[in-house]
Amino acid sequence: MQIPIKNRFLKFGTLFFLSFLFAGFLFFLSIYLGAWGKIPNKKELSDFKYQRASEVYSADSVLIGKFYLFDRQPIAYEAIPQHLLQALIAIEDERFYEHKGIDYTSLMRVMVKSIALQDKSSGGGSTISQQLAKNIYPREKSGKLNLAVSKLKEMIIARRMETIYSKEEILTLYLNTVSFGDNTFGIESAALKFFNKTANALTIEESAVLVGMLKATYGYNPRVFPENSLSRRNLVLQSMQQNDFITAKQKDSLTSLPIQLNYKGYDHNEGIAPYFREEVRQQLLSWAKAQKDKGDSYNIYTDGLRVYTTLDYKMQALAEASMADHMKTLQDNFEKSYGKNAPWLKDKRLIKKIIHNSQAYKRLKKNGLSEQEALEQLNLKKEMVLADWGVEKSQLASTVDSLLHYTKFLNTGSLSLDPSSGAVKTWIGGVNFKYYKYDHISQSKRQVGSAFKPIVYTAALEKGISPCTYFSAQEVAYENMEGWSPSNAGSKDETFLNYSMEEALSNSVNTVAVKVLEKTGIDYVIQQAKKMGISSELPALPSLALGTAELTINELAGSYASYLNHGKSVKPFIIQQIANNKDSILEVFNPIVAKKRAFSEENGQIMIEMMKATINSGTASRIRSTYGLKNDMAGKTGTTQNNKDAWFVALTPRLVHITWVGLDNHEIGFRSTRLGQGANAALPMFATWMQKLNADKSFDYITKAKFDAPTSAVQHILNCEPVKRDGFFKRLFKNPNKKKTKNFKS
Incomplete structure (x- = not known):
């Protein structure tokens, strides 16, 4: 008997549907059983753990950055x-x-x-x-x-x-x-x-x-x-x-409302304190490695650590604003001073050196290109972004154009800290982290110029030399030092002057600084520097008095803190605590303060008084005259040979602040001392920042703090004429154009 067509279609359809369902069931079962990849079970799902970003907080509890995948x-x-x-x-x-x-x-x-x-x-x-x-x-x-x-x-x-x-x-x-x-x-x-x-x-x-x-x-x-x-x-x-x-x-x-964003990304290149955040990251990585060695494992990118730092958010924001304003103006003046004869435009030897030292050139050479072929590649024009102060411009330029463009920019390092603990309050490692990753606080060593002189004078006081000892400003050629002859920036008439130590320091008289070093002894000065926290190797040469030593901003700041911390230097630190994602403390970082005094209480007071004179009437007097700052303050300016480094150190009763300005390329300096001296290139960054702090009452604890009055004994010790002029007959027989010659006695 033949099955009707209608029933055959029904039977076929039913079989097809059941087969489809069965195939679907098998497909689902294969997935369920893990044939297409393991499916987490209930235990694995219940043990789920987040990958959390680690958070970085300022001392005033502002989230300033994150580290994350x-x-x-x-x-x-x-x-x-x-x-x-x-x-x-x-x-x-x-x-x-x-x-x-x-x-x-x-x-x-x-x-x-x-x-x-x-x-x-x-x-x-x-x-x-x-x-x-x-x-x-x-x-x-x-x-x-x-x-x-x-x-x-x-x-x-x-x-x-x-x-x-x-x-x-x-x-x-x-x-x-x-x-x-x-x-x-x-x-x-x-x-x-x-x-x-x-x-x-x-x-x-x-x-x-x-x-x-x-x-x-x-x-x-x-x-x-x-x-x-x-x-x-x-x-x-x-x-x-x-x-x-x-x-x-x-x-x-x-x-009906518009969308009002307040976008705040945590780009490592952008935002507040990028150099500081990078230093925190580096220190956090070192800490995590040390914990691993102890048997504990922490991943700073996934474990949601909370890092509480010493940075003062508001102070940092004001410091960055002052830096940007000053450095933009200084950069304009710097480029104008050179005009069309700028070394990055005209000095063929320097330009060649810049190109040959670049990673782009080295990479091409490594790939087998000849010098000519490499230069042709590097001089090819293409659309690229070149950054200037406040703007990024897309333009047709070559790799060489880019190298020379960024060579001309002045850079800076600026640090402030609490002198009693070393807690860092502000940290500016450079002008733009996106384009200049090199941190001038943690990575750079530069000659410190006259900023080293207070250490020389402190050593002299500790050696027993009275601050009212007078030293002739006459230039001397030291025969046993290949005729080396340090000079001053003043007039020839200075030859007839004899300075007290206070006056010589406040006016940064080079010839006197060398003579103070000679009388004190180079080895004694080096020992004094070590006592004050200087760890870098110091040159055992007379030029040490003029700051030819290369130091980091960190160690210089820590040593200057001793003047405000009863003779004890500090080691600047940036992390206070590290906690886990539940805010349980994992580690507390205590201040590192020297156990022994580097100098006596009396000599510390004398040095503060001598450096007050630098601010009130010496090389940093524009703090008072130009910027109108009346805060209790001491300090020191510094300028190195050929105007390549400008320094300013400011001391207030509760703050140490150090600023350096210069170029990363050591072969280029300021065109003139007028432009490149510490008082012009570095001091304004601090002065305008301090003006901002003065305007904010929340910083009264810093800005209105007063130095302790010097004891009557210290006042008596410093009670002498600042300068004595040679007598008539001595002036009559002394030729201001002729250098005195002698051997340097170390």
Whole structure:
């Protein structure tokens, strides 16, 4: 008997459908059993750990930077505002509280629209739980089959998570792991980045902006596409109203508001104190390595460490503003002083050296190119960005043009610290971290010029030489030093003058400094420097008196602190505490203060009085005359040979501040001493900063602090004429144009 055609089709269809279901079941089973890749079990899901960004805080509790692979700062459910949760549920998963990880209603809708009706705008149908699974275990492969595998995996993981975590915990996990673009993960990091506030401080409309980004983090990024973001935000608000989370009146009011960003990225090249943050990173890496050697393991990029530093945020911001203002003006004057004859434009020997020392040239040579071929490559013009003060210009230029462009820029290092502990308050390692990674505080050693003279004079006092001892300013040629003959910047008439030590120091008289060194002894001065915390090797030469020693700003600042810290030097430090992600303290860093005094209390007072004279009437007197600063202050200027380094050291009762200005290329100096002396190139950076501190009452504890009055004994010791002039007959027989010759006695 023949089966009717209708029944045959029914039987075939039934068999096909059952086969399809069976194949689908086998496909699902193969995924479930791990044939397409392991699926985490409940234990693994319950042991989930975030990768957290480590956070760096200033001493006044401002978040100044992060170290991360993914910028993430997890927060608790209680720190997430209710309206943000409502916005998320309204736009992403309306039935979140009704399903167990899979929304079958939404899934059927998507299947009908996508498969039957070919509607590409139907959406993905993924629940928040499924999206969380995707966040934690990102898809690794593309293609339609792999997409199906990934979707089913996410469903399985979502169901498992729903049995482990509460709905509140799932929402918290989701909002702490989801990407907001710009390498930002989690709602707390997103709130800080886009609105510069914590998540619990977000308004309804701000929450709607961030939730709206989740559909397409780039396309709805309010910084990049503000109009798209506004449209998406309003759609989120509409969904909130449709789900009765807000009223129609609220929706209308909120959709009329513009998006007001307060974008604050944590780019390592940008933001406040980039050189300081990099030094923190380096020290943190060293600390983590030391902990590993002890058996503990910490990853500074994923473990969410909290680093509490010594930096004063407001002081740093003011210092950076003063630096930028001063250095821009100084750079203009520097370039104008050279004009068309600038060495980076005209000095062929120097230009060749700059090119040959560049990484670009060395790389081409390593690849087998001849010098001519390498130069041809380096001189090819192309579109590139060249930065100047405040602007970045895209222009047609060659690699050589770029090298010479950046060679001409003056750079700086500026540091201030608490003299009693060494805690760093401000740290400026250079003019622009993006283009000059070299830190002039932690990495650079430069000749310190006359900034070394106070150490020489301190040694003299410790040797028993009275500050009222007089030294002739006459220039001397030292025969046993190959005729070396230090000179002064003053007139020939200075030859007839004899300076007290106070007057010689305050006016930075070179010839006297060498004579003080000679009378004290080079070895004795070097020993004194070591007692004051100088660790670098010092040249055992008469030129040491003029600052030919190369020192770091760090060690110079630590040694000067001894004048304010009862003769005890300090070691500058930048990290106070390191804590874990639960804020449990892992390590506390205590100040490193010298155990022994480097000089007597009396000699310390004498040196402060002598350096006060530098500010009040000596080489740094423009502090008073030009900038009108009346603060209690002592200090010292410094300028090295050929005007290559400009220094200024300022001491207030509660602050040590050191500024250096110069070029990274040691072969280029300032065109003139007038422009390149410490009083002009370095001092203004401190002076304008101090003006800003004076204007802010919160810094009164620094700006209004007073030095202790010198004892009557110290006042008596310093009570002498500052300068004595040679008598008539001595002047009559002394030729101001002729140098005295003698051997230097060390």
